[in-house]
Amino acid sequence: MSHVQGGPTGDPQWGGGGGAPAPDWSALAADAERDRRRRRWLVVGGGALATVLVGTVVALAIVQQGNGGGSDAPADRGGNALDAAGGSSPDAQPEPTFSETSLPPPPKPREFVTDPEKDLAPFTSDAFFAGETMRVEDREYLRVAADTVEGTDACAATAGPGPSAALTAHGCLALVRATYTSEGVAVTVGVAQFPGEEEAAAAKETAEGSITPLIGEGGAAFCQRGGCRITRSQLGRYVYFTIAGNLDNTPDSGEDTPAQRAARDGNEHAYTRIVQRGESQASASAEALIAERQRGAGGGADAEPEPGATDGD
Numbered sequence: 271m272s273h274v275q276g277g278p279t280g281d282p283q284w285g286g287g288g289g290a291p292a293p294d295w296s297a298l299a300a301d302a303e304r305d306r307r308r309r310r311w312l313v314v315g316g317g318a319l320a321t322v323l324v325g326t327v328v329a330l331a332i333v334q335q336g337n338g339g340g341s342d343a344p345a346d347r348g349g350n351a352l353d354a355a356g357g358s359s360p361d362a363q364p365e366p367t368f369s370e371t372s373l374p375p376p377p378k379p380r381e382f383v384t385d386p387e388k389d390l391a392p393f394t395s396d397a398f399f400a401g402e403t404m405r406v407e408d409r410e411y412l413r414v415a416a417d418t419v420e421g422t423d424a425c426a427a428t429a430g431p432g433p434s435a436a437l438t439a440h441g442c443l444a445l446v447r448a449t450y451t452s453e454g455v456a457v458t459v460g461v462a463q464f465p466g467e468e469e470a471a472a473a474k475e476t477a478e479g480s481i482t483p484l485i486g487e488g489g490a491a492f493c494q495r496g497g498c499r500i501t502r503s504q505l506g507r508y509v510y511f512t513i514a515g516n517l518d519n520t521p522d523s524g525e526d527t528p529a530q531r532a533a534r535d536g537n538e539h540a541y542t543r544i545v546q547r548g549e550s551q552a553s554a555s556a557e558a559l560i561a562e563r564q565r566g567a568g569g570g571a572d573a574e575p576e577p578g579a580t581d582g583d
Contacts, residue, residue: 376556377559378552379548379552380548381548382547382555383505383507383544383547384466384506384507386465386507388551388555389506389551391547391551393418393444393463394418394446395416395417395418395446395447396416396418398461398547399446399448399543401413404448404459404535404536404539406538406539409535411451411532412450412451412452413448413450414456414486415448415449415485415486416446416447417446417484418444418445419445420443420444421443422441422442422443423438425437425443425444425445426438426442428447428482429442429460429511430479430480432477433462433473433477433478433502435477436473436474436476437473437477439472439473439476440464440470440473441465441469443464444462445460445462445463447459447460447461447484448484451489453528454516454517454518454528455492455514455515455516455517455528455529456489456490456514456515456532457513457529457532457535458482458484458513458536459510459511459536459537460510460511460512461508461511461543461544464507464508465507466507469507470504470508470509471504473509474502474504474509477502477509477511479500480493480498480511480513481500482513483513483515490517491519492517492519495519495521496521497521498513498515498521498522498533499512499513499522499530499532499533499534500512500513500533501533501536501537503540505545506544510537510540510544512532512534512536512537512540513533514530514532514536516528
């Protein structure tokens with residue numbers, strides 16, 4: 271079998287993998303600044319209104335005292351007009367405070383395919399291999415079979431004798447597979463999930479042979495006589511395998527054959543899906559952080575009274 275190790279070269283271009291769109295941080299920051307300015311003007315305007323009201327009360331009190339006429343009431347009753355009116359000096363007002371509205375740093379998509387505490391999205395064949403087709407450049411393949419297994423023993427048994435020892439030694443948690451066909455060739459793509467990036471890297475380096483092809487119900491068997499194309503790569507805490515061959519079971523050889531392209535396309539598809547997994551989880555996390563910050567920025571202005579609370583006596 272021809273064997274190619276390694277996925278697409280270079281670090282993933284997070285944000286361009288076709289996953290959920292990253293938040294528009296500039297727009298969100300502008301919205302937050304507008305909210306902050308609006309709250310500041312509300313507080314300043316309220317303070318100005320209070321100052322005007324207090325001044326009015328003082329003026330009325332002075333006029334009343336000056337025009338007391340025959341009133342026997344003393345000019346000073348032990349307090350000033352502000353005390354009598356229940357007011358207070360503007361100088362005694364506390365300095366207004368404003369909630370923090372700066373946005374948190376955007377989550378890094380790579381963390382969501384490396385850290386098991388953040389990588390919490392369902393890992394099943396239906397979720398990972400979403401859609402009925404696999405498309406790479408101008409080539410399209412139809413998905414004809416898929417399965418999911420969980421647990422180290424099930425990973426090893428499903429992957430086959432080649433990778434099984436490495437999957438067992440490094441604690442494979444789950445394995446998803448899908449088989450795609452196009453123009454006389456078939457390719458099985460398998461993705462194994464590990465506890466962390468270190469275990470995945472070790473499993474990728476020590477795995478041998480090829481993953482077992484997944485044959486759909488009623489589908490044609492392939493790669494039963496050798497001569498198949500295989501790949502093995504790793505990204506984050508995932509190791510992904512492909513095995514591709516001719517549907518008529520003839521051995522494949524030569525360069526740039528349909529089977530060889532199918533193996534490489536399956537490898538590219540798995541890589542892209544892992545990147546999209548990181549991006550979609552990072553985007554969801556960012557949206558949750560922004561929503562939480564906006565709720566906090568709203569403060570008590572819009573807060574509803576607690577159950578049982580009443581206005582007045």
